[in-house]
Amino acid sequence: AMANLSIDRTLPKPQDIASDGLDGIGFTHFWGNSPALDLLGDPQAAAFGVAAMGVSPGQQYKDASRDQDPFDAADEGQQMVAPAALPEEGPVNILVAGASDIRHLLKTVARRRGGGKGPKLRFYLHESSHEVLARHILFLQIINNKAMPVRERMETFLSVYGNTLIRERDSRYVNEIADEFIELITDQSTHPLAGIVDLNGLKFKDRDVLQEIFRGWKTDVPFDIEALRDQRARGYYRERYDYRKNMMDWDYNTHIKEKAGIINWFHYKAFCFSGVAFETRLASYNMPNHTLASYTAAMDRSKGTSVQVRGFWGDLINSPYWAFSIMTNPVDRPRLFKISGSQYRHTETEIAEFNVEDLIGQLETGEDLHLPAERPEEHLFPYSSPLDAMQKASDSHIEEVSEEQENAEQQRTRGRRKPKKEWPPLAPAFADGGVEVVLLSGELRDVLKKPKYRGHFHRAFLGSIHIMPLFQDAGIAHGSTEDPFKSKDPTAIVRIRQAPRLDRPDLLGKQREESVFAAAMAEGAEVVAETMKYQAHFDALQRLAYRHRVAQAAHLLGWRCEDERRGIPRMEHDMKEKKAQDVERYATDFLRFVTGPALPPLPRNDPELD
Numbered sequence: 001a002m003a004n005l006s007i008d009r010t011l012p013k014p015q016d017i018a019s020d021g022l023d024g025i026g027f028t029h030f031w032g033n034s035p036a037l038d039l040l041g042d043p044q045a046a047a048f049g050v051a052a053m054g055v056s057p058g059q060q061y062k063d064a065s066r067d068q069d070p071f072d073a074a075d076e077g078q079q080m081v082a083p084a085a086l087p088e089e090g091p092v093n094i095l096v097a098g099a100s101d102i103r104h105l106l107k108t109v110a111r112r113r114g115g116g117k118g119p120k121l122r123f124y125l126h127e128s129s130h131e132v133l134a135r136h137i138l139f140l141q142i143i144n145n146k147a148m149p150v151r152e153r154m155e156t157f158l159s160v161y162g163n164t165l166i167r168e169r170d171s172r173y174v175n176e177i178a179d180e181f182i183e184l185i186t187d188q189s190t191h192p193l194a195g196i197v198d199l200n201g202l203k204f205k206d207r208d209v210l211q212e213i214f215r216g217w218k219t220d221v222p223f224d225i226e227a228l229r230d231q232r233a234r235g236y237y238r239e240r241y242d243y244r245k246n247m248m249d250w251d252y253n254t255h256i257k258e259k260a261g262i263i264n265w266f267h268y269k270a271f272c273f274s275g276v277a278f279e280t281r282l283a284s285y286n287m288p289n290h291t292l293a294s295y296t297a298a299m300d301r302s303k304g305t306s307v308q309v310r311g312f313w314g315d316l317i318n319s320p321y322w323a324f325s326i327m328t329n330p331v332d333r334p335r336l337f338k339i340s341g342s343q344y345r346h347t348e349t350e351i352a353e354f355n356v357e358d359l360i361g362q363l364e365t366g367e368d369l370h371l372p373a374e375r376p377e378e379h380l381f382p383y384s385s386p387l388d389a390m391q392k393a394s395d396s397h398i399e400e401v402s403e404e405q406e407n408a409e410q411q412r413t414r415g416r417r418k419p420k421k422e423w424p425p426l427a428p429a430f431a432d433g434g435v436e437v438v439l440l441s442g443e444l445r446d447v448l449k450k451p452k453y454r455g456h457f458h459r460a461f462l463g464s465i466h467i468m469p470l471f472q473d474a475g476i477a478h479g480s481t482e483d484p485f486k487s488k489d490p491t492a493i494v495r496i497r498q499a500p501r502l503d504r505p506d507l508l509g510k511q512r513e514e515s516v517f518a519a520a521m522a523e524g525a526e527v528v529a530e531t532m533k534y535q536a537h538f539d540a541l542q543r544l545a546y547r548h549r550v551a552q553a554a555h556l557l558g559w560r561c562e563d564e565r566r567g568i569p570r571m572e573h574d575m576k577e578k579k580a581q582d583v584e585r586y587a588t589d590f591l592r593f594v595t596g597p598a599l600p601p602l603p604r605n606d607p608e609l610d
Helices: 103-116 130-143 150-162 168-185 204-215 227-254 265-274 348-365 386-395 403-413 443-447 467-472 516-519 540-556 577-585
Strands: 093-098 121-126 293-299 305-313 434-440 457-462 521-530 590-594
Touching: 093 103, 093 577, 103 121, 103 348, 103 434, 121 265, 130 150, 130 168, 130 204, 130 293, 130 348, 150 168, 150 348, 168 204, 227 305, 227 457, 265 434, 348 386, 443 516, 467 516, 467 540, 516 521, 521 540, 540 590
Parallel strands: 093 121, 093 457, 121 434, 457 521
Antiparallel strands: 293 305, 521 590
16 A cells, blocks of 8 residues: 655646746747858857847946856867868758748848859758748748838838737738738749749648648638737746746846847847737737747547647747847947946847848848947937937838728729739849749658758758757667667766767767768768757756757767867756856857768669669
């Protein structure tokens, strides 16, 4: 018989009081949790330390300790590695897996092909969710829609990108373009976007799913995103739902403020409460963002069968600010990240507006957008912003259309057959076949097994939430019995965990011959792996352990880390959370690896060629 315990079994379990955080992160990731990169070479990829540190006159608010490198100076014999040069002829093939948005594509194209000059770029965008692929197509169309001014494109992009509730004009925009996307999927579209988006990597069932997603973007399809998001919030906060503001404050001060103080607490709190991250001008955000609707697997309680449930399954705690809000052009950074009276003079939304407008402008002209000349008013109370002058200049070129005029136009055309729309040409950076976007879906390892991808990619980006295929490829996924980095003795304690080059140099390239990822990369290619540095929920020890796990997988594939000292900090078994936070805060934003020699091509009689 079971012994009587002095524990009250009627007490709620820990999971009844609080979530482990996974349901707060969600099942569909609509935005990334790292800054945008130029994947062909960007100093931001090697950046380390605090991302959005403010700049103040005289540096009176600057913490002197932040200039100190917290890592050991000795590199312990690490050899410097660098990726091979890009091909002079032919396209540069770039794999972007699990980025959750097109931020890297946008910045790479803007920097490398601004104004229509530069090498031909071929992006392979892989996502596990069809809804995210559908949004990729939408954002490509928005940034290339030359019928709208650059500022209006920027506002529409940010509104649809990170808001659960959007402006009425944004809702109409998505509703109208959905029909054209359905024709694009069925190869019947005359839109110039059809010339750069390659759908041959999708199966017919994938195209059918995309069609249904675009039909779900119509405004007449019910989607009560406010109620759906509130249900998710109640499931995440549970008994602490009425005190969720305190939980938001903990996440902000523990995981966000010290890394990116430019993110305003009130704006982050507003996002956590309502899901609205970017508000521009005096607009009303009251229409549901249908592009954030997605499906996830669930169990029918009455029948016990598996079903697909439509709802809002996006992130509740990680805001969409990381992609465009925490970094900017080094020339304009001192003025945009200026601190006066211990407060940032600009917000993350203003930084995102400036950066996105800059990138769209580069697609058009190839020239960087900079702030106007500095004025004395910027240094005198109430400290005028240089962005105000830029906005007034752009507003002077925009003709406002009243709601009465729009309604009159709709009444005039009601009941008539809409004429075939003439679309404006794409931005110069995308024109003339200079950029090709290949959409991929399905299991990533199965996709990369195809012989046509052997030695194909010169650059690659792997998102943190979708890193599991890499672990499976290296044989170190959860539950693996052949993990060479785990001791056979379950009681053994690893007191100090170092980079795998130091811990297990004998394992370098052990899984290379069997690896799908290693086979798909060209010789000397660069692979950029996203870290969990900007995840607002996981503890620092978990984020450091994740870095080591990614490095171990890369080590088994024969890849060498470019910045081992700052990218893979040493861990101690009894490391306190506070120390882990300090170490992880100053670590690199990304892990960069250089692949080994290309694997030989498959023999002609290989069954995989059939």
